[in-house]
Amino acid sequence: MNAAGFDRVRGLKALRRAGAGEESSASELLRDPKAIRAQRERMSQVLGATAKKNQYGEHLSLHCWTGEVARCTPEIAALRLLAPEGADAAADPEKWLFLDTETTGLAGGSGTYAFLVGVAWWDGGGLEIEQFFMRECSEERSLLLALAERIAERSVLVTFNGKSFDWPLLETRYRMSRRIPVPSLRAHLDFLHSARNLWRLRLGSVKLSQLERHVLGWDRGADRVSETIPQAYLDFVRGGSPERLVPVFNHNQMDLRGLAALSGRVLSLLSDAENVGQDGLELFGVSQICERRGESGRARKLYEKSIASSLPVETDRSARRSLARIAKREGDFDAACEHWKSALGNSRHGYEAYRQLAIYHEHTASDPERALQVVQQALNELRRAYEMGDLLPRPYRELKDRFEHRKLRLERKRRKSMPELRWGTAGNCEGDDDTSQIELRRL
Numbered sequence: 001m002n003a004a005g006f007d008r009v010r011g012l013k014a015l016r017r018a019g020a021g022e023e024s025s026a027s028e029l030l031r032d033p034k035a036i037r038a039q040r041e042r043m044s045q046v047l048g049a050t051a052k053k054n055q056y057g058e059h060l061s062l063h064c065w066t067g068e069v070a071r072c073t074p075e076i077a078a079l080r081l082l083a084p085e086g087a088d089a090a091a092d093p094e095k096w097l098f099l100d101t102e103t104t105g106l107a108g109g110s111g112t113y114a115f116l117v118g119v120a121w122w123d124g125g126g127l128e129i130e131q132f133f134m135r136e137c138s139e140e141r142s143l144l145l146a147l148a149e150r151i152a153e154r155s156v157l158v159t160f161n162g163k164s165f166d167w168p169l170l171e172t173r174y175r176m177s178r179r180i181p182v183p184s185l186r187a188h189l190d191f192l193h194s195a196r197n198l199w200r201l202r203l204g205s206v207k208l209s210q211l212e213r214h215v216l217g218w219d220r221g222a223d224r225v226s227e228t229i230p231q232a233y234l235d236f237v238r239g240g241s242p243e244r245l246v247p248v249f250n251h252n253q254m255d256l257r258g259l260a261a262l263s264g265r266v267l268s269l270l271s272d273a274e275n276v277g278q279d280g281l282e283l284f285g286v287s288q289i290c291e292r293r294g295e296s297g298r299a300r301k302l303y304e305k306s307i308a309s310s311l312p313v314e315t316d317r318s319a320r321r322s323l324a325r326i327a328k329r330e331g332d333f334d335a336a337c338e339h340w341k342s343a344l345g346n347s348r349h350g351y352e353a354y355r356q357l358a359i360y361h362e363h364t365a366s367d368p369e370r371a372l373q374v375v376q377q378a379l380n381e382l383r384r385a386y387e388m389g390d391l392l393p394r395p396y397r398e399l400k401d402r403f404e405h406r407k408l409r410l411e412r413k414r415r416k417s418m419p420e421l422r423w424g425t426a427g428n429c430e431g432d433d434d435t436s437q438i439e440l441r442r443l
Helices: 003-020 033-047 078-080 137-153 160-176 194-201 210-217 226-237 240-277 281-294 296-308 311-331 333-343 348-364 368-387 392-418 435-440
Strands: 050-054 058-068 094-104 113-123 126-133 154-160 187-190
Touching: 033 050, 033 058, 033 078, 033 240, 033 368, 050 137, 058 078, 058 137, 058 240, 078 113, 078 240, 078 281, 094 240, 113 137, 113 160, 113 194, 113 240, 126 137, 126 240, 137 160, 137 392, 154 240, 160 187, 160 311, 194 210, 194 240, 194 281, 210 311, 226 240, 240 281, 281 296, 281 311, 296 311, 311 333, 311 348, 348 392, 368 392
Parallel strands: 094 154, 154 187
Antiparallel strands: 050 058, 058 126, 094 113, 113 126
């Protein structure tokens, strides 16, 4: 473990000892009770926060409001695409609670604390933001109770990767408190996976800050790097300056603002991608979501529109493959074959198109001879791509083995389907001489 790692472990130990009420050494917390009180007062002044008290003690609370984000009014059809199991419960945006946490570690686990929890909701034509902060571990229960009260008021949770990280972490902290039950949610809307479908092909990264810049047209300016936030808090626990946490609070506020705006953008696309979509890649992303949710008719139209918008080559092949899959499922084999033929080539989707065409000719069209021709075309394409250096050895061998296996099976099937010779009672082959010679040559 490097020096930074040891420093982080020392900070966590200090945090836990502070929560347990144990005496901390000067080298870890570097402060006495008077210094702690002074630092708490300074923290409140620096942030403009107030100390809130409940049956479990105190925590800091900070309120702010922004009118930059317009209130989202979702259509039920869009919500069903996003979260079919919770669409009806999430129909009223007045019950939405946006949530984002800042933690002592990015890996999660029972030793990770959510030291700052930001929540937001629609209010007064904008977004009301409240942040709960624990100055030391002993304030965690007070923070968790305050958060539970907010969730009871607005029980539709809205997050960005919250289903995988923020909410499971908070559930763990509630259980470990042994006092406060885990709040009950009516629904949980998470926008990470829809963002990946819509923008990863274009942007590569779907970090919230990148989506704000390239999708929403916002520039955060100076922002705290997420990976440095746990260390900033641990430094504060050891007696560091409260001013260093101001960028952490600002970062959390910007995440909540970005999440609220992004939710509106995603839901507007899911509602009316045909008119709201800005490019073929967005249309392609909505098509994938529609297909996954079983809305094949709309998916088919959007795939066709995305292809007409000049997609990148590989995405175009993927869209055609999806169109062929939908057409096959609906029994429209003429359309499926056209899409498979247009996707042929040296790519993952191209070789899948060869395979699907071979399956169609063998099993549906009952034409194993044509299926064999398609397989041979695939083998020729594989050989050409490998010799040109466009295909690595391992995928070449794997694909070659699959197509050669199919080729051998089709050849056996063709031989079995050839007419057998019919012999007369005198031991001579029935039929005229020319026909008998043809049948012998086939055998």
